[in-house]
Amino acid sequence: MTIPPGDPAVTETGRLLTVMDVGGTTLRVGTFDVRGGGRLSDVDRMRVDGMDRHPGTPLPVLQRQVVDQIVREAERRTGALPGSAPAALAVAFAGPVARDGTVLGAPTVWGGGGDPLPLQEILSARLSVPVLVVNDLTAAAWRYGTESAVPFCLLTVSSGIGNKVFRDGEVLLDAGGYGGELGHWTCDRSPDAPLCDCGARGHLGAIASGRGVLAAVRRAAAADPAGYARSAPARAGAADPRLLGNPEIAEAVRDGDPFTTAVLRSTLVHLAAAVGAVFASIGIRRYVLMGGFALAVGERYRELLVEELVRQGCFGLTADRVDAMVVLGEDDDDHGLIGVGRLMGRRLAAHREKVTL
Ligand SMILES: [Zn+2]
Numbered sequence: 001m002t003i004p005p006g007d008p009a010v011t012e013t014g015r016l017l018t019v020m021d022v023g024g025t026t027l028r029v030g031t032f033d034v035r036g037g038g039r040l041s042d043v044d045r046m047r048v049d050g051m052d053r054h055p056g057t058p059l060p061v062l063q064r065q066v067v068d069q070i071v072r073e074a075e076r077r078t079g080a081l082p083g084s085a086p087a088a089l090a091v092a093f094a095g096p097v098a099r100d101g102t103v104l105g106a107p108t109v110w111g112g113g114g115d116p117l118p119l120q121e122i123l124s125a126r127l128s129v130p131v132l133v134v135n136d137l138t139a140a141a142w143r144y145g146t147e148s149a150v151p152f153c154l155l156t157v158s159s160g161i162g163n164k165v166f167r168d169g170e171v172l173l174d175a176g177g178y179g180g181e182l183g184h185w186t187c188d189r190s191p192d193a194p195l196c197d198c199g200a201r202g203h204l205g206a207i208a209s210g211r212g213v214l215a216a217v218r219r220a221a222a223a224d225p226a227g228y229a230r231s232a233p234a235r236a237g238a239a240d241p242r243l244l245g246n247p248e249i250a251e252a253v254r255d256g257d258p259f260t261t262a263v264l265r266s267t268l269v270h271l272a273a274a275v276g277a278v279f280a281s282i283g284i285r286r287y288v289l290m291g292g293f294a295l296a297v298g299e300r301y302r303e304l305l306v307e308e309l310v311r312q313g314c315f316g317l318t319a320d321r322v323d324a325m326v327v328l329g330e331d332d333d334d335h336g337l338i339g340v341g342r343l344m345g346r347r348l349a350a351h352r353e354k355v356t357l
Contacts, residue, residue, distance in 0.1 A: 001101075001120075001130060001131070001132040001344070001347045001348075001351070002101065002120050002121060002124035002130065002131050002132075015033075015034060015087050015088070015348075016031055016032065016033055016034075016087065017031070017032045017033075017034060017087070017088045017089065017090050017341055017344055017345070018030075018031060018032075018073075018074050018077045018078070018088070018089045018090070019031070019032045019040070019089075019090050019091075019092075019336075019337045019338075019340050019341045019344075020070060020073065020074075020089070020090070020091045020092065020337070020340075021091075021092040021136060021139070021335075021336030021337050021340070022048060022066065022070070022091060022092065022093045022094060022109060022136070023048065023094045023108070023109075023136065023336075024048070024050070024051075024052055024094055024108030024109055025047060025048060025052045025053075025108075026045050026046070026047065026048060027045070027046050027047070027048045027049075027069065027070075027073070028043060028044070028045050028333070028334075028336065028337055029043070029044045029045075029046075029073050029077065030042060030043040030044070030334075030337045030341075031077060032090070032337065032338070032341030032344075032345075034341065034342075034344075034345030034348070034349075037342075038338065038341050038342050038345060040334055040337055040338050040341065043334070043337065044073075045333075046073075048066060048069070048109060049062075049065040049066055049068070049069045050062050050065070050066050050106075050108075050109040050110050051108070051109065051110055051111045052108075059110050059111050059113065059114045060114070062109075062110035062111065063110050063114065063117055066109060066110060067117075067119070067122060067123070067126075070091065070123060071123065071126050071127060074089050074123075074127055075127070087129060087130070088129050088130040088131070088132075088344060088348065089123060089127060089129055089130070089131045089132070090131075090132045090134075090139075090340040090341055090343065090344035091119070091120075091123070091131070091132065091133045091134070091340065092134060092135070092136040092138075092139035092140070092336030092337070092339065092340040093106070093109075093119065093133055093134070093135060093136055094106065094108050094109055094135075094136045095107065095108070095109060095135065096135060096178070096181075097119075097133055097134055097135045097138070098116070098175065098176055099173075099175045099176075100118070100120065100121075101118065101119055101120020101121065101131070101132065101133035101134070102116045102117065102118045102119065102120070102121075103116060103117045103118075103119045103133070104116045104176075107197065107198070112198075119133045120132065120133040130344075130348065132340070132343065132344045132347060134340060134343065135164075135173075135180070136335075136336045137154060137156060137162045137163070137164045137180055138164055138171045138173065138180070138339075138343075139335070139336045139337075139339035139340035139343060140154060140156070140164070140290065140335035140336055140339045141154045141164040141166045141171050141339065142166075142171070142339035142340065142342045142343040143330075143335050143338045143339035143342065144166070144288055144329070145166040145169070145171075146169070149166065149169075150285075150286050151165070151166060151167035151168070151284050151285075151286065152165075152166050152284065152286035152287065152288055153165045153166075153275075153278055153284045153286070153287050153288070154166065154288050154290060154329070155182075155271075155275070155287055155288065155289055155290065155291075155294075156289075156290040156291035156294075157208065157209060157210065157271070157289065157290075157291040157293050157294035157301075158209065158210055158291035158292040158293055158294075159209055159210055159211050159292075159293075160183050160197060160205040160209050160211075161182060161183030161204055161205040161208060161209050161271070161291075162180060162181065162182070162183050162205075163180050163181075163182040163183075163274075163278075164179075164180045165179075165180075165278070165282070165284060167284075182204055182274050182278075183196075183203060183204050183205030183209070184196065184198055184200070184203045184204070184205060185203065185204045185274060186200070186201075186202050186203055186204075187202060187203070187204050187207060187270040187273065187274070188201070188202035188207060188270070189202055190202065193206070193207075194206040194207055194212060194215055194216075204270055204271065204274055207267055207270050208267040208268065208270050208271040209293065210246045210291075210292060210293030210296075211246075212267060213246070213249060213263065213264055213267050213293065214244060214245065214246055214249060216263050216266065216267055217233075217241065217244060217249055217259075217260055217263045218241045218242070218244065220259070220262075220263045221234075221241035222241070227259055228241060228259060230259070231252065231257055231258075231259035231260060232251075232252040232255060232257035232259070232260065233248045233249065233251075233252050233257070233260065236248065236252075246292075246293055246296065247296065249264075250293065250296035250297045253297050253300055253301070253304075254297060254298065254300050261304070264297075264301075264304060265304060265307075265308065268304055268305050268308045269308060269312075271305060271308075272305060272308035272309045272311075272312050273312065275287060275305070275309060275326075276309060276312055276313075276314055279314050279315075279317075279325075280314070280315055285317075285321075285325045286325055286327070287325060287326045287327070288327055288328075288329045289301065289302060289305070289326065289327065289328050289329055290329040290335065294328075295328065295329070295331045298328065298331075299328065301328075302326050302327070302328055305326055306322055306323050306326050309322050309326070310322050310323075
């Protein structure tokens, strides 16, 4: 967190923060009251001024546009609430972020490559309020974490896969931003393994993400056209598997369709292996499932992952204990906003204590 010298925000009690969640396509902006457990209000969603909206624009221009958009929206919040202006800004950002708030990369926001951007420092200088910038999944972990919380691993399964381990009041990460990238663990070493967003082959995110499952269903349909023709999505109108999307697959699995369920199981073999390795190495016994695809399939997704974990075995755990350790997260779009608001509230409180002592 960067706090300008002598900033009055750190000596106030009960305050509003502007919170933002910068994703590849959407910028979410809200106001967060840190009192009590924290309360989120006035959420706006808009397209990010990045690569998705302005394809083909050079990376430094996109970086500038995104920074300008964040500043503009933060200033708009401050101006909109006379007398109770948000006194600080907390940003959850889609990309690896170093401990000092430097964005190390943002492939979905402004494309791959480019120099690291000291976003926290830049925003703090331009806005003259305390600013915190953290990775979006790190922020999401703070939605579920407290200093006394049972250690847990957040697992997000959407167009990609990500994870964060939370223990003893902190998200376990290397200071340089490494960690939380189970989605880029190589689990299929065959030469024709599915291609990941990052350009490598056989990564977990290319296989078990929503996009990976969709590709797997299409491959299975090509290999067994008759089987696919009897499947629920084919009978519901997607006779050509190219017409399929993740919503149709999620619905089919929820309804117990054997074809799509079998394909999903085949991808969960790899996700369960990753979870099993996290458990075996550091003993985490709580896994919170998030992400559009996992939550769209819902309880059935959780059950199928548990079945696979039990089949592979978690050393020292009974099936009942494996079942109890996998839970579904909240099914909304506010993880980054709430999490980063809570984290910033804690950091400001800790700072206040230090100033007062
Ligand atoms: Zn990858």
